[in-house]
Amino acid sequence: MNGKFMGLKIQNIVERVDFKGELIPQITFLDRICIYRDLYANASINLLNLILILAKTEKHIIINLKDTKIISASGAVALFSYITYAQINYKEDLFTIHLPNDRALVKRIRDTGLWDAIRSGGKRKLDKLWESNSKFQSGYIADTHFNKTIEALDKYKNVPHRLKEAINEAILNISHHAYHDNSKEFRWWQYCSQNPSNKSFIFVICDKGITIPKKFLTATSAPDRDTIPESIAYAMKEGTTSTGCKWRGKGSVNIKKPVESDDRDLLIVVSGNGIYKYNSKIKSEEKQYIHSAFDGTLIAWNFDFDEA
Amino acid sequence: MKIDIASDFSKKPFGRYQADGKNSAEKFRNEFLIPAFQDTDENIEVFLDGVTIGFGSSFLEESFAGLLRNGISYIEVKKRLKIITDDHGYISEIWEYIEAQNNRSIID
Numbered sequence: 001m002n003g004k005f006m007g008l009k010i011q012n013i014v015e016r017v018d019f020k021g022e023l024i025p026q027i028t029f030l031d032r033i034c035i036y037r038d039l040y041a042n043a044s045i046n047l048l049n050l051i052l053i054l055a056k057t058e059k060h061i062i063i064n065l066k067d068t069k070i071i072s073a074s075g076a077v078a079l080f081s082y083i084t085y086a087q088i089n090y091k092e093d094l095f096t097i098h099l100p101n102d103r104a105l106v107k108r109i110r111d112t113g114l115w116d117a118i119r120s121g122g123k124r125k126l127d128k129l130w131e132s133n134s135k136f137q138s139g140y141i142a143d144t145h146f147n148k149t150i151e152a153l154d155k156y157k158n159v160p161h162r163l164k165e166a167i168n169e170a171i172l173n174i175s176h177h178a179y180h181d182n183s184k185e186f187r188w189w190q191y192c193s194q195n196p197s198n199k200s201f202i203f204v205i206c207d208k209g210i211t212i213p214k215k216f217l218t219a220t221s222a223p224d225r226d227t228i229p230e231s232i233a234y235a236m237k238e239g240t241t242s243t244g245c246k247w248r249g250k251g252s253v254n255i256k257k258p259v260e261s262d263d264r265d266l267l268i269v270v271s272g273n274g275i276y277k278y279n280s281k282i283k284s285e286e287k288q289y290i291h292s293a294f295d296g297t298l299i300a301w302n303f304d305f306d307e308a
Numbered sequence: 309m310k311i312d313i314a315s316d317f318s319k320k321p322f323g324r325y326q327a328d329g330k331n332s333a334e335k336f337r338n339e340f341l342i343p344a345f346q347d348t349d350e351n352i353e354v355f356l357d358g359v360t361i362g363f364g365s366s367f368l369e370e371s372f373a374g375l376l377r378n379g380i381s382y383i384e385v386k387k388r389l390k391i392i393t394d395d396h397g398y399i400s401e402i403w404e405y406i407e408a409q410n411n412r413s414i415i416d
Contacts, residue, residue, distance in 0.1 A: 143322040143329030150320075150361045168364035172323060246412055247373060250365035250405070 014050060019062060019096070025054050026062035033068060033075035035298060036268050036275050038288075044075055045292035048082045052295065055086040055094060063097045069105060073191055074268065074300050076114055077204040080136050081189040081296070083118045084126060085208050088187075092122040112136065112193070140187040142175040149190065156194045160201055160265075160303050162257045169251035170205050170299055177242060178209030178297060200304030208296035211272035215242050229274035229287035236269065236276060236285075258301055265304075271297040309350045311340050314358025321359060324366040333370035337378065341371065345380045345388065356393035363398060365405075373405035382410040 016023040027050050034040045054061050063083065071079070086094055097118060099106050109115050113134025119125075126138040130148050137152070139145025149167060153159050174188045190205040216231040217223045223231075234240055236256065241248040259265035260280040267278040273293045277286040313321060317340055318331035326334050344352045356363065375385055385406060391399045 143320070143331065146322055147320050147361070154360075162362070164362035165364050168322065168362060169366060172328065172364060172366055175323075175328065247369060247377070247405075247409060248366075250369055254365045 013047065017062065019060065022060075024060045024062060025058055026064050027051060027054070028064040028066075029068050031067055032070045032072075033079060034070075034072040035074040035078050035270050035294060036277070036300075037072070041270075041275065041290050042292045044078070045290065045294050048078055049292060049295060051082045051086055055090045058094075059091075061095050063095050065100045066098050068100045069102050071105065071109075071114075073193065073202045073204050073302075074270070074298060076112070076136070077189055077191045077206050077300075078294070078298060080114065080117050080138075080191070081206050081208060084138060084189070085187075087120070088122050088126075092125075093120040095120070112191075135193050136189070136191050138187060138189045139171070140185045142171050142186070146171050149192075153192065156192070156201070158194075158201070160258050160301070161261060162254070163201075163203060163301060165254045166256075166258050166301065167203065167205065169254040173251055174205075174207045174209065177215065178207040180210065183209075195304065200302075202300065202302050202304075204298065204300040206296055206298035211293070211295075212269070212297055213272040213274055216240075223273075225289040228272060229276060229289055232269055232271055232274045232276040233285055233287055236278070255299065259303075262303070266302045268300040268302065269297065270294045309344055309348055310353045310355065311344060312355040312358055314355075316340065319359055320361055321363065321367050322361075323364075324370040333367040333374065336367075337371045337374050341375060342378060342380065345375065345384060351388045351390055353390045353392050356391065356395065356398055365401070368398070368402050369405040372402045373409035376406065376409045376413060382406070382413070 013028050015026055017026045027047055029047055030040065030043055032040045033044045035044060051061070051063070083095060099109060113129065113132065113136050116132065116134055117129060117136040129137050137149065139149070146168060150164060153164065171188065175186050179186045188205055188207045190203070192203045194201050212235045213223055213228045213231045216235055217227060221227055236252045238250065238253045240252065256267060256278055259267045259278065263280060265280050269276040271294065273290055275288040275290055313336070317336050321331045321333070321336060323329045323332040324334065326332050376382055391402050393399060
């Protein structure tokens with residue numbers, strides 16, 4: 001497939017290539033992988049979704065990152081979640097990953113732990129990440145892995161105020177609400193990083209659950225370009241809960257609070273076909289519909305606009 | 309009477325219900341707060357600052373507002389409960405939950 005893909009110039013996004021004598025699918029990612037920046041969100045999510053579509057039927061898949069020059073934090077967590085979800089649920093060595101031609105990016109992929117996180121392996125690989133200094137982690141036992149997350153956060157200087165409480169509630173939300181009750185496990189994926197000059201901080205967490213729009217939109221509220229992002233904004237209002245219990249739904253206040261003390265801070269929520277951004281300066285909300293549905297919910301707390 | 313969450317209960321309180329883990333709000337409330345209200349007439353000072361991982365809203369709401377859902381009257385809580393912490397945000401948050409639960413009890 002050559003020419004244009006969702007408005008972006010591309011070449012050979014998905015094609016079959018010869019790999020050890022067999023023709024297998026290769027997914028070629030674009031120069032930028034990001035989940036919420038307008039131009040790239042749809043394309044990035046579409047390619048990620050191809051991973052899970054192909055994983056159901058293919059014996060082997062090549063993930064081609066050779067042309068990629070930038071992977072945002074959200075893009076990296078999304079890539080981590082999609083690849084390892086497929087490794088856990090289909091085959092541990094399902095993928096061959098071609099790293100970028102950009103050497104600086106390759107170094108960053110290795111130094112941050114992303115390579116260790118996405119290389120072949122299953123649940124044991126992910127469990128071992130907790131014992132390493134990887135910035136990428138995946139948890140599934142709420143209290144245990146929350147505590148490990150805090151232990152890792154405590155190694156950073158100047159952890160943003162109330163971020164621990166926000167992560168606490170985000171993990172509890174995943175445990176209580178993100179998945180169907182009969183799901184095999186309530187897994188999430190996360191990343192944390194501080195800029196070496198200590199001027200910026202980012203924490204990203206995502207699940208592969210039901211999605212907020214599907215949780216809150218009922219048959220009477222037809223999902224469309226307006227209602228889908230609106231449903232995320234609704235979910236982020238204090239007191240909103242899918243449980244029916246009037247004393248619940250306080251977690252959204254925790255989730256917003258860390259970005260309310262500095263006007264450069266930003267909260268981003270991507271869920272299904274919706275993107276929600278919350279800027280602390282004027283407590284404004286931005287709601288956006290995206291064509292390609294993100295398979296789950298991703299939350300990012302950015303304490304410097306330029307970092308993400 | 310003093311209850312120090314970190315030293316008496318756990319340095320890592322987490323979650324609302326017992327199913328969320330071994331240091332849940334439900335456990336804290338049932339094993340520490342409710343007995344304190346039922347077994348004594350004293351004021352009850354609850355110390356928060358030994359916990360350094362922070363308190364999620366779910367834990368605070370279920371622990372303290374949950375008292376009113378589990379047989380402790382608002383009058384008793386208002387009279388006897390003292391939250392001791394350097395973080396005044398937690399104090400106002402906890403009382404907000406207690407007041408909200410009381411208001412719901414009056415309406416319902």
